[in-house]
Amino acid sequence: MSIQAVNAAPSLCNKVFLEATRDLRRFRPSSFYANSADEIGQAQGYINFDEFRQAHDFRRETIKFLLNTPKEEAVRTALLQDLFDAHLFTPMNYQIYHQTFIPIEMARRIVFPDIKPAGIQLASNWGVYPLFLKEQMGLTDFYGIDVDKAAIAYAEKIGAPVIEADARSLPFPAERFDLVFSSHFLDCSYFGFINSVKGLSWGEEFINFRLDVMREVYRVLRPGGWFITQTEVVSCQDLISSWTGTIAQVMTFNFESIKFDGLFAVQKG
Numbered sequence: 113m114s115i116q117a118v119n120a121a122p123s124l125c126n127k128v129f130l131e132a133t134r135d136l137r138r139f140r141p142s143s144f145y146a147n148s149a150d151e152i153g154q155a156q157g158y159i160n161f162d163e164f165r166q167a168h169d170f171r172r173e174t175i176k177f178l179l180n181t182p183k184e185e186a187v188r189t190a191l192l193q194d195l196f197d198a199h200l201f202t203p204m205n206y207q208i209y210h211q212t213f214i215p216i217e218m219a220r221r222i223v224f225p226d227i228k229p230a231g232i233q234l235a236s237n238w239g240v241y242p243l244f245l246k247e248q249m250g251l252t253d254f255y256g257i258d259v260d261k262a263a264i265a266y267a268e269k270i271g272a273p274v275i276e277a278d279a280r281s282l283p284f285p286a287e288r289f290d291l292v293f294s295s296h297f298l299d300c301s302y303f304g305f306i307n308s309v310k311g312l313s314w315g316e317e318f319i320n321f322r323l324d325v326m327r328e329v330y331r332v333l334r335p336g337g338w339f340i341t342q343t344e345v346v347s348c349q350d351l352i353s354s355w356t357g358t359i360a361q362v363m364t365f366n367f368e369s370i371k372f373d374g375l376f377a378v379q380k381g
């Protein structure tokens with residue numbers, strides 16, 4: 113399997129950073145702002161967003177709930193944890209939320225300077241990034257996938273191209289895509305949490321989960337296609353190297369105002 117490194121000079125990184133930040137910041141679909149906070153709560157069966165938040169105080173209530181919850185449901189609960197722990201991944205918080213997409217958007221521009229790649233974002237949540245790619249960048253063959261029904265329902269409302277699917281069994285033929293993105297998904301803080309509170313041997317189930325996802329990523333990528341991942345550098349590199357032989361490139365961007373914990377891109381040979 114051949115591995116190619118992405119060479120991005122600091123001057124190119126800076127230029128791409130400025131452009132990606134500008135475009136993401138400018139993106140303001142009105143659908144985010146029309147009652148979007150309350151719609152998120154309502155999609156979960158609550159009167160409004162505040163009631164939804166109060167009902168899911170992660171620290172006190174969700175752990176209790178999680179301990180008595182079947183495994184599949186625990187994934188669902190982890191979504192709630194994310195929402196309230198980070199209080200970040202919500203469309204109405206786009207002014208801050210968009211910053212989480214800067215690294216992957218930079219990588220997309222560096223890796224594909226000339227084409228609009230066909231691709232997917234794993235665990236795309238409400239589909240804000242796929243919506244940005246569709247509406248702002250003109251990508252016509254890019255989709256988010258997520259298991260969460262409420263996220264899918266909301267994605268539909270805002271017109272985001274998100275498909276309900278499990279990342280361990282993607283509903284696409286082999287070699288379908290040029291690009292697969294993953295961010296804030298396969299990292300320890302998200303799934304490691306589930307294992308630790310359920311008392312499973314640390315990591316075993318988590319590792320199997322990620323291996324299953326990696327196999328699917330590999331299958332749907334065309335030869336020469338790229339897997340670009342963020343926040344998963346430390347926890348995933350052992351697994352990724354198991355199917356590539358080596359890590360192609362680690363790009364770490366540390367900017368004054370925003371510090372990212374890393375990003376890397378691996379090319380399928």
Ligand SMILES: C[S@@+](CC[C@H](N)C(=O)[O-])C[C@H]1O[C@@H](n2cnc3c(N)ncnc32)[C@H](O)[C@@H]1O
Nearest residue numbers: 191194201235236237258259260278279295296
């Ligand atoms: C922290 S969020 C990811 C943030 C996301 N990248 C964004 O742009 O907002 C984690 C997501 O993983 C999704 N998820 C959990 N298990 C999944 C699975 N097996 N397949 C696909 N998505 C999954 C959750 O529903 C949740 O939306």
